[in-house]
Amino acid sequence: MTITSLRHPFGIFLWLMVALVMVYILAPLAVIVASSFGTTGYVAFPPQGFTLRWYEQALANPRYVNGFLTSLRIAAIVTVVSSAIGIAAAYALVRYEFPGSRLIESLFISPLVLPGLVLAVALTIFFSRNPIATGTDRLILAHLTICVPCVLRVVIPVLQRFDRSIEEAAQNLGASPVKAFFLVTLPVIRPGIFAAAALAFVMSFDEVEMSVFLASPREQPLTVALYSAVQLAFDPTLAAVSSILIMITFAIMVVHQVVSRIRSAR
Amino acid sequence: MGGALEPRDRRGLILPKWLPPALLLLPAALVFGGLFVWPQLGLFATSVASPPPIGFATYQRFLGDSFYVAVLVRTLSLGACVTLVCLICGFPLAFFLARLESRWVPFLIMIVSFPLWVSAVVRSFAWMVLLLRNGLVSIWLRDAGLAPAGFQLMYSFAGIVIALAQVLLPLMVITLYAVIKGIDRDLENAAMNLGASPGRAVCLVTLRLARGGIFAGSLLVFSLSISAFATPSLVGGATAQLMAVAIYEQTLEINDWPFAATISAILLAIALSVALVYGRLIDGRNVPVR
CATH class of the missing domain: 1.10.3720.10 (MetI-like)
Structure with missing residues (x-):
């Protein structure tokens, strides 16, 4: 008798709980997607009728389109820069054993467990005193503080699992250390790097607190545009924008799953 | 060998052993120190500066x-x-x-x-x-x-x-x-x-x-x-x-x-x-x- 079988009361209880919790986790997203097609002039669930009008309006609204493009640009820059910084640091921490490397690792990762809002307030005070960057650059720098730790956390275990004798073999065959890294190590740990980069990208794209405090008013990221719009009105256009984001994310996840299935099947 | 980047460049010049890891860690350390630790210290300094130069009036206000x-x-x-x-x-x-x-x-x-x-x-x-x-x-x-x-x-x-x-x-x-x-x-x-x-x-x-x-x-x-x-x-x-x-x-x-x-x-x-x-x-x- 397995514990998850439906042949005893506990199993039935377990399945019931699981069904309820799954609904709890997923229903809100489903509600938003469903209500984005409703014909009422406010967001209503269950939706009435069917229309694509709100999608047309969302795509015609420069606030959301520009916000989307701004977020995309910020996230792309943050991803590239934080991946480069994070991979270099991860390599140093894993390959060179030196006293205190474990401590440095946990220190570098610590910004992730601290309140984003506090980081945002601290950085706002910091930038007002030290005008080292302006406009969108400030937000990009701010996002580095959380995206670099994020890359570190994903890449460090990947590097630890990497069999370093392959790297040594390349060096014994005459490759310079740098060449060995780019020709041997990097291709092997590529899936881990992709995972880290994807995570950094999503973190930057979805981030709210720092964006609210530091974004340039002329170049608002999408989360800021949504955050301020949601407080004002229950415009179905917002449901359409949210649904587009949900569907893009879902599509990327499905593609990622399928690709990794095909990879592992090979 | 250690498999790590050997501290030696093409011309056979021997670099100090600590240099490669230090250089690799430098950007992350700049982000951590300059954009995380320093601003947090600034935040703390701001919180204990009323009345200036050092005062805990805001903490008293919060707790009181x-x-x-x-x-x-x-x-x-x-x-x-x-x-x-x-x-x-x-x-x-x-x-x-x-x-x-x-x-x-x-x-x-x-x-x-x-x-x-x-x-x-x-x-x-x-x-x-x-x-x-x-x-x-x-x-x-x-x-x-x-x-x-x-x-x-x-x-x-x-x-x-x-x-x-x-x-x-x-x-x-x-x-x-x-x-x-x-x-x-x-x-x-x-x-x-x-x-x-x-x-x-x-x-x-x-x-x-x-x-x-x-x-x-x-x-x-x-x-x-x-x-x-x-x-x-x-x-x-x-x-x-x-x-x-x-x-x-x-x-x-x-x-x-x-x-x-x-x-x-x-x-x-x-x-x-x-x-x-x-x-x-x-x-x-x-x-x-x-």
């Missing part, structure tokens, strides 16, 4: 004002309630996923963690739609006779708990899943063979062995819920009496930065001490992402 003490208590109890809801909902799901023998498990885990990849603003918006006066959940509660006419969950403490627990639940499930997966299922089977009912076996064996993981997951969710901003401020409204919302109000609305810095420093101190306990419990590498 019953309104702000209530805000602190409310924030901590929000953390406790959200953690409890996440545990009650998260444990059965995590247990089920860890014990289910099916090739669908990776897919189910993907579905459970999917909301983590969607912005908190979008998820909070969904809850606003459901919790408003004419939202489905509020209507259900009224129809079931559990709430008076005109009742809405939006802008209420319970509403914030419901929304925030849903936002953080995937993290709890992922943490507990890893822990339960590490517990040998034969221990439960042994208890059942010895006559314990399945429910009893889970309570006596799994729950007990998963204690450490349950505690770690709870600390993670607690720490994230007391510091969450987007969900409480949207579902609870701009006047929700919580630390994060108060910080926002003092900065962008009232422009009292020293006081905002003080509230931030207090919140930071709590989050940091929770994180330290958490770090002792779980190796930093096993922390689920976000």
Whole structure:
């Protein structure tokens, strides 16, 4: 008798709980997607009728389109820069054993467990005193503080699992250390790097607190545009924008799953 | 050899051994020191500078004002309630996923963690739609006779708990899943063979062995819920009496930065001490992402 079988009361209880919790986790997203097609002039669930009008309006609204493009640009820059910084640091921490490397690792990762809002307030005070960057650059720098730790956390275990004798073999065959890294190590740990980069990208794209405090008013990221719009009105256009984001994310996840299935099947 | 980058360039020049790792760590150290530690110190300095040069007037104001003490208590109890809801909902799901023998498990885990990849603003918006006066959940509660006419969950403490627990639940499930997966299922089977009912076996064996993981997951969710901003401020409204919302109000609305810095420093101190306990419990590498 397995514990998850439906042949005893506990199993039935377990399945019931699981069904309820799954609904709890997923229903809100489903509600938003469903209500984005409703014909009422406010967001209503269950939706009435069917229309694509709100999608047309969302795509015609420069606030959301520009916000989307701004977020995309910020996230792309943050991803590239934080991946480069994070991979270099991860390599140093894993390959060179030196006293205190474990401590440095946990220190570098610590910004992730601290309140984003506090980081945002601290950085706002910091930038007002030290005008080292302006406009969108400030937000990009701010996002580095959380995206670099994020890359570190994903890449460090990947590097630890990497069999370093392959790297040594390349060096014994005459490759310079740098060449060995780019020709041997990097291709092997590529899936881990992709995972880290994807995570950094999503973190930057979805981030709210720092964006609210530091974004340039002329170049608002999408989360800021949504955050301020949601407080004002229950415009179905917002449901359409949210649904587009949900569907893009879902599509990327499905593609990622399928690709990794095909990879592992090979 | 060590396999590490050898400290020797093409011309055979020998570099000091510490140089390559130091150079590789430098950019990350600049980000950590310049954009994290330095601003946090600046925040702390701002909080202890009224009256200048050094004064604790803002701390006295916070602790002396019953309104702000209530805000602190409310924030901590929000953390406790959200953690409890996440545990009650998260444990059965995590247990089920860890014990289910099916090739669908990776897919189910993907579905459970999917909301983590969607912005908190979008998820909070969904809850606003459901919790408003004419939202489905509020209507259900009224129809079931559990709430008076005109009742809405939006802008209420319970509403914030419901929304925030849903936002953080995937993290709890992922943490507990890893822990339960590490517990040998034969221990439960042994208890059942010895006559314990399945429910009893889970309570006596799994729950007990998963204690450490349950505690770690709870600390993670607690720490994230007391510091969450987007969900409480949207579902609870701009006047929700919580630390994060108060910080926002003092900065962008009232422009009292020293006081905002003080509230931030207090919140930071709590989050940091929770994180330290958490770090002792779980190796930093096993922390689920976000």
